[in-house]
Amino acid sequence: xxxxxxxxxxxxxxxxxxxxxxxxxxxxxxxxxxxxxxxxxxxxxxxxxxxxxxxxxxxxxxxxxxxxxxxxxxxxxxxxxxxxxxxxxxxxxxxxxxxxxxxxxxxxxxxxxxxxxxxxxxxxxxxxxxxxxxxxxxxxxxxxxxxxxxxxxxxxxxxxxxxxxxxxxx
Amino acid sequence: xxxxxxxxxxxxxxxxxxxxxxxxxxxxxxxxxxxxxxxxxxxxxxxxxxxxxxxxxxxxxxxxxxxxxxxxxxxxxxxxxxxxxxxxxxxxxxxxxxxxxxxxxxxxxxxxxxxxxxxxxxxxxxxxxxxxxxxxxxxxxxxxxxxxxxxxxxxxxxxxxxxxxxxxxxxxxxxxxxxxxxxxxxxxxxxxxxxxxxxxxxxxxxxxxxxxxxxxxxxxxxxxxxxxxxxxxxxxxxxxxxxxxxxxxxxxxxxxxxxxxxxxxxxxxxxxxxxxxxxxxxxxxxxxxxxxxxxxxxxxxxxxxxxxxxxxxxxxxxxxxxxxxxxxxxxxxxxxxx
Amino acid sequence: xxxxxxxxxxxxxxxxxxxxxxxxxxxxxxxxxxxxxxxxxxxxxxxxxxxxxxxxxxxxxxxxxxxxxxxxxxxxxxxxxxxxxxxxxxxxxxxxxxxxxxxxxxxxxxxxxxxxxxxxxxxxxxxxxxxxxxxxxxxxxxxxxxxxxxxxxxxxxxxxxxxxxxxxxxxxxxxxxxxxxxxxxxxxxxxxxxxxxxxxxxxxxxxxxxxxxxxxxxxxxxxxxxxxxxxxxxxxxxxxxxxxxxxxxxxxxxxxxxxxxxxxxxxxxxxxxxxxxxxxxxxxxxxxxxxxxxxxxxxxxxxxxxxxxxxxxxxxxxxxxxxxxxxxxxxxxxxxxxxxxxxxxxxxxxxxxxxxxxxxxxxxxxxxxxxxxxxxxxxxxxxxxxxxxxxxxxx
Numbered sequence: 001x002x003x004x005x006x007x008x009x010x011x012x013x014x015x016x017x018x019x020x021x022x023x024x025x026x027x028x029x030x031x032x033x034x035x036x037x038x039x040x041x042x043x044x045x046x047x048x049x050x051x052x053x054x055x056x057x058x059x060x061x062x063x064x065x066x067x068x069x070x071x072x073x074x075x076x077x078x079x080x081x082x083x084x085x086x087x088x089x090x091x092x093x094x095x096x097x098x099x100x101x102x103x104x105x106x107x108x109x110x111x112x113x114x115x116x117x118x119x120x121x122x123x124x125x126x127x128x129x130x131x132x133x134x135x136x137x138x139x140x141x142x143x144x145x146x147x148x149x150x151x152x153x154x155x156x157x158x159x160x161x162x163x164x165x166x167x168x169x170x
Numbered sequence: 171x172x173x174x175x176x177x178x179x180x181x182x183x184x185x186x187x188x189x190x191x192x193x194x195x196x197x198x199x200x201x202x203x204x205x206x207x208x209x210x211x212x213x214x215x216x217x218x219x220x221x222x223x224x225x226x227x228x229x230x231x232x233x234x235x236x237x238x239x240x241x242x243x244x245x246x247x248x249x250x251x252x253x254x255x256x257x258x259x260x261x262x263x264x265x266x267x268x269x270x271x272x273x274x275x276x277x278x279x280x281x282x283x284x285x286x287x288x289x290x291x292x293x294x295x296x297x298x299x300x301x302x303x304x305x306x307x308x309x310x311x312x313x314x315x316x317x318x319x320x321x322x323x324x325x326x327x328x329x330x331x332x333x334x335x336x337x338x339x340x341x342x343x344x345x346x347x348x349x350x351x352x353x354x355x356x357x358x359x360x361x362x363x364x365x366x367x368x369x370x371x372x373x374x375x376x377x378x379x380x381x382x383x384x385x386x387x388x389x390x391x392x393x394x395x396x397x398x399x400x401x402x403x404x405x406x407x408x409x410x411x412x413x414x415x416x417x418x419x420x421x422x423x424x425x426x427x428x429x430x431x432x433x434x435x436x437x438x439x440x441x442x443x444x445x446x447x448x449x450x451x452x453x454x455x456x457x458x459x460x461x462x463x464x465x466x467x468x469x470x471x472x473x474x475x476x477x478x479x480x481x482x483x484x485x486x487x488x489x490x491x492x493x494x495x496x497x498x499x500x501x502x503x504x505x506x507x508x
Numbered sequence: 509x510x511x512x513x514x515x516x517x518x519x520x521x522x523x524x525x526x527x528x529x530x531x532x533x534x535x536x537x538x539x540x541x542x543x544x545x546x547x548x549x550x551x552x553x554x555x556x557x558x559x560x561x562x563x564x565x566x567x568x569x570x571x572x573x574x575x576x577x578x579x580x581x582x583x584x585x586x587x588x589x590x591x592x593x594x595x596x597x598x599x600x601x602x603x604x605x606x607x608x609x610x611x612x613x614x615x616x617x618x619x620x621x622x623x624x625x626x627x628x629x630x631x632x633x634x635x636x637x638x639x640x641x642x643x644x645x646x647x648x649x650x651x652x653x654x655x656x657x658x659x660x661x662x663x664x665x666x667x668x669x670x671x672x673x674x675x676x677x678x679x680x681x682x683x684x685x686x687x688x689x690x691x692x693x694x695x696x697x698x699x700x701x702x703x704x705x706x707x708x709x710x711x712x713x714x715x716x717x718x719x720x721x722x723x724x725x726x727x728x729x730x731x732x733x734x735x736x737x738x739x740x741x742x743x744x745x746x747x748x749x750x751x752x753x754x755x756x757x758x759x760x761x762x763x764x765x766x767x768x769x770x771x772x773x774x775x776x777x778x779x780x781x782x783x784x785x786x787x788x789x790x791x792x793x794x795x796x797x798x799x800x801x802x803x804x805x806x807x808x809x810x811x812x813x814x815x816x817x818x819x820x821x822x823x824x825x826x827x828x829x830x831x832x833x834x835x836x837x838x839x840x841x842x843x844x845x846x847x848x849x850x851x852x853x854x855x856x857x858x859x860x861x862x863x864x865x866x867x868x869x870x871x872x873x874x875x876x877x878x879x880x881x882x883x884x885x886x887x888x889x890x891x892x893x894x895x896x897x898x899x900x901x902x903x
Contacts, residue, residue, distance in 0.1 A: 007729030008469055014726045015214045015468040015662060024669055025217040036676075038683040038701070061595055097598035097689050111683070215665040311546045315568075315884070384659055385732055394657075394885050396553060470732050471659030473885045474568060 040096045040111045043089050045129045049108035052082040056100035056109055057140050064093035065100060066140040068132060086134035091117040091125040188280045192269045199420050200413035201231035203459070207416075210463045234409075241405035246308060249402065253307035258403070258410035261300030264293045265417035272424050273348050275434050275448040286347040287339060290425060291332055294380060297418065298324035301382075301389060304411070305399035316398020319474055320382065320389030326478060327379035327386075330485035334369040334376065337489075337496045338362050338429050341506065351433030358437040363430040365506075368492045370430045372485045374458075377422035379481065381415065384466040388474055423458035427451065431458075529569050530881050536566070543571055548887070550579045554657045556891055557898020561875070565884060573879040573887070575872055580902035588862040593619055593829040594693060596862065600849075601687040603864060604900035606649070609635075609642040610842035612691040615862075617773060617838025618849040619693050622831035630819040631695035632775045637812040638681070638690065639840075640805045641708070644715075645674040646843035647756075647798045647805075651723060654795060654892030658736050666722045673711055680704055694823035705813050712806050724799060737791035741878050741890040744789065751873045755845025756797045757894055761789035767841035779811050791889040801843075830857055844868055844895055868900030 026033065035041070052069045068086030073079065100109050119125045126136035178184055205220070205228070212219025221227040245254055271286040273279040283289055298321055305317015339345060341362060342353040354361045363370040379386040390398040400411050427433060431454050434447035443449060472480065500506050536543070548561040558579035564572040584603065588596045600611040613635055620627065652667030675685040681700055682690040690697050727733055743753075748761045758765055766783040768776045784800030786793035831853045839848035845867025854860040871894045879887055 005731060007731045007734070011726045011730050012464060012468045014721060015464065017721075018216055018662075018666075019210075019213045019464075021216070023213070023216050023218055024672075027221075036680040036683075036701075038681070038698075039679055040683040059592075059595060061591065061598060095598065095687065096684060097687070098683070099595060099598065099689075211661070215662050216669060217665070311544060387659065388885065391659075391885070394548070394554070394888055467660075467662050468726075469660060469730060470655060470736060472732055473736060473883060475883070476732075476735050 035113045039113060040098055041113045041115045042091060042111070042117055043094060043100070043109055044112050045087055045089070046108040046110075047084065047087065047129055049106045050084045050087065051106055051108075052084040053105060055103045055105065059099045059103050061097065061099065062093040062095055063139055064090040066090075066134045066136060066138070068130065068134050084130055086128070086130040086132040088126050088128050088130075088134040088136050090136040091127065092122050185280065189270065192280055193266060196266050196269055196417050196420070197413065200416040201235060203416040203420060204234060204412065205231045206459070207463055207466075210460065211467050214464070214467045238406055238409040243405040243407050244402075245407075246310060246402050248309045250307045250309065253303050254402075255307075255407065257300050257304035257307055258407050258414065259300075260303055261297060261414035262410055262417065264296040264300075265414050265421050267293050268421045268425070271347055272421075272428060273351050273433055274451055275445055278445070278448065279348060282346065282348055284344070284346045287335055287345045287350075287429075290347075291328075291335070294331075294418075294421075295328060297380065297414075298328075300414070301399050304403070308399070308402040310402060312395040312397070313399050313401050315395050316389045316391065316401070319391070320399055322474075323382070323386060323389060323477060323481075324380055326481045327376045327485075330372050330481060330489055331376040331380060333486065333489035333493065334366075334372040335429065336493055337366045337369045340493075340496055340500060341365070347428050347433075351428055351435065354432045354435060356432075356435045356439045356442060358432075361430065361432040361435070366430065366492070366496070368488050370426075372489050373430065374426060375485065376481075377426060378462060378465065379477070381419045381422055381462075383415075383419065383462060385469050385471045386477060387471055388477060391471075419462055420455070420459060423455045423462065424451075426458055427454040530571060531566060531569075541566070554888060556653070556896055558902070559896075559898065561887070563884070563887075568883045568885075570879050570882055570884060570887065573875055575875050577869075577872070577901050580898050582903065584903045585862055585864065588859060590858060592857045593831075593859065596859070597692065598687065598689045600864075601689060602899060603903055604842065604844065604847070604866060604868060604897045605686065606646045606897050607642055607842045607844065607847075608686065608688050609638045609691060610840055610847055611864075612688070613639055613774075614838050614840045614842070614847045614849045614864075615851075616691050616693050617840065618836040618851040619829070619831070619838075621836035621838055622834055622851060622853050623693070623825060623829065625694045625823045625825045627695055627823050628819050628821060629775070629817050630699075631821045631823070633812050633816040634696050634700060634821060635691055636774050636776065636779070637708070637809060637816070638678075638688075638696075640808045640812070641674055641677065643805045643843045644802055644809075645671045647802050648723065650843070650892070650895045651727070651795060651798055653895070654791070654889065655727060655733075657888035657892055658733065660727075660733075663723065663726060666726075670715065677704065677708060677711060680707070692822060693829055694825040695821050697822070699821045705816075708809065709813055712809050716803075716806055719802070723802075727795070728799075734792065736885075737795065737889050738788075740791050740882065740886050741874075741893050742788070742790045743874070743878060747877065748789070748874075751877060752870045753845070753874060755841075755843070755867050755871065756794050756801065757845065757871055757874065759783065759785045760793035760797045760893070762787045767839055767846055771839060773838075773840060775812075778815070779808055781808050791893045794893040794895075828857065830855070839865075842867055844897065844900065845871060864903055866900040866903060868894075868896035868898075869903075872896055872901055 052067060054067055054069065057065045057067050066086070066088045067084050069082050070085045071080040072083035072085070073081070074083050096111070098111065101111060117125060123136065128134065178187065208230070209219035209227070219227065220230040223229045223233045245251060268290050270280045271283055271289055273282075301320035301324065302317050305313045305315075305320065308314075338350060342350040344350065344353075350362075382389050388398075390400065395401070400408060403411055434451040436442050436447065436450050441450075531541070544565045546563045546565055548563060550558045550560045552559075560576040560579065562572075562574040562576060563570055582602075584599055588599060591599070597612055597615060600615045601608045603611045648667045648670045649664070652664030655663040678688060679685050681704055682688040682697070743757075743761050745761045745763050748758050749763060754765065754767075762785055764783055764785055767773075768781075769783060781804045784797050784804060786797050833855045834853055836851045836853070837848065838851075839846055841847075846865070847867055848865040850861075850863040850865070851859050852861040874894050875887075875890065879890055882890070
């Protein structure tokens, strides 16, 4: 049977100290802390730099980026180049993994410090950046270059695990 | 004006008006205690508790009551509906009734019974019935477990509760709470908690067990049988059960204060406030309620067999032994009794 | 060994072994007693996630306890077959979401086993530093969860205060508070910001100062805690080894097995630390082992900060990570036990098969073996001993 005594009193002393101590909560909407410079918030795109290479669309694990690509001569050089006429980022899917930021060759997609992605309707969470709106509910299928050789997923040859003396341990 | 005051002396009207006042007090106390509990728990846990509704969050109980009024009272399909709905009432009424005999100030008690302690003991025993009705009426495995645990716990802790009162009864020589308060002098070292210290501790611990608070909240058992006997209640029925729990916590604190800490007596004679001594009563009751909450947020809960061991193997022998000690001291020093 | 001197003379509340409380089924039939079949379902506030326990109760004694898992299954191993090797790392973050760095580290070790990339020493030190900070951020809330399930509601808030502070350090280093995506194949993503080593040092010193007050004084001598956890969930060494248990649950029975010392990886051979074991094998012993491991992690963090060399942080893996055909295996010591990853490659951009050996999944076998014979309220401290995380057992 438990003997009620000093241990409980010691614990209650600790809680009493905290009762009169400093509180650690912050009142959120009135106080917002400074986010560190590397913090990954919502994504945003600098459309002037985007070259519609579709790398971010391919690498995104959640398929949250959809790009509609056309060929247009945007900077007057005479040669039509790929141009993103529609660009949508679906915040309801983005998991802030920053893979798209890392593969972008021109550094046009990057994280901001905002993190409050809220809307009354899930479809409003898809932010459109281009001229023409892209439907975020359609799963993007990027153009994949056909592979010349079929890769069959056959079972690879196994490698023998080296047996050490540690195998008898534990 | 004079006729109104004369009317207040007429017996049935006095009782009804004062009972209405006490009921108003109890319901408001239950609401305020929810707020106090959350603020105290917040401060212990390094946060502020509710502080948005009203200045410093003081209107939070109003928001809670409003929300609970507008919620749907869900009841399980297979439940025994009369038993299910009667259980919160059976839990609330004992907690409200005991306030009738508590003396708030000199000559300010709703019903000055000369068997007030017996009344208190009898009425608090009805609380166990409410728990069993709640658990049985819900017809679910978790609530059945909670109800059986609750019944076993409340019945077994009534024994040390009653035994620890007996020392006070012997010293005061009467079962009336008004006499008990008057028999404790108006200095802090003549109150009964010092000569009856083991009884005071036993009564306090049994009081926590009767109210089913941590460390004795196994009938409610939030981590294993989520809610125990009150798992199927929602909306106003749940609010009534919570109000009953807080009201009975307040009642236990006030009876503890009345029996052991001098009731409305001030700690030193020159601090006597006359008819305003209910301020002292209020301060002492609030202090005891604060310690209930402090213990709740500091210690884990006991398991059922450990709870029973504590009640039967530790508290009951302690009270029996101290009863004999008190009786022996009263024989040796006849000036001790009233 | 911890704890032996404390136990002398104080047996605690359970003096007879729990299984002796089980009434045999013939006696039950003879007296006409029945058992209750109850379900501690997936919706439960204290189940460490989504676990369904099918219980057969004889009054309050548990006769049979069957865990049913799978309520959080996200097909991570299958999805990893369609992702390129670096894109699997954000998914490993989400396995055991209390020890993200360890998951990433295990996977990267497995893939580096397939390639022959050289990891710079500074990257190794940063990896170990982050993993030990993560171990702190995992063990302290584990203690808090144990106390929450026992019914004490405050230690978990003190624990989450520590975890929040560690998470803000992680946010300054990696950019995210929980799903870091920081440890990469060949090193780490980016170097520590210049003011971070000093911040980590200051934080660790302050933690050492108030660790005893907040997590040891409040809990260790509390008589109710001792009665609820001593001799509850008692395992023998043979039982634990036979069930494949690893981590603090194994070390609390006395078996001296820690992957950081027995199968060393990264820079652990160059760091001085001890393996904490306790002989008792019950819930109180696991609590004590976790407290000891927190203190050892603080020592490791200090040594890492002192010994960290300068240099670059990401090895050269080439433009594409396309390992040759073969298998790679990486095993690390996560806060819950041994976390191992087995990657099978067929020479293309995506793995052929990724298999995670998660400690939460393997330690869950304890529930079926140990719980019968205990009371219903004892299931929660035993879950606190195992300390599973639902992303781990379900993947």
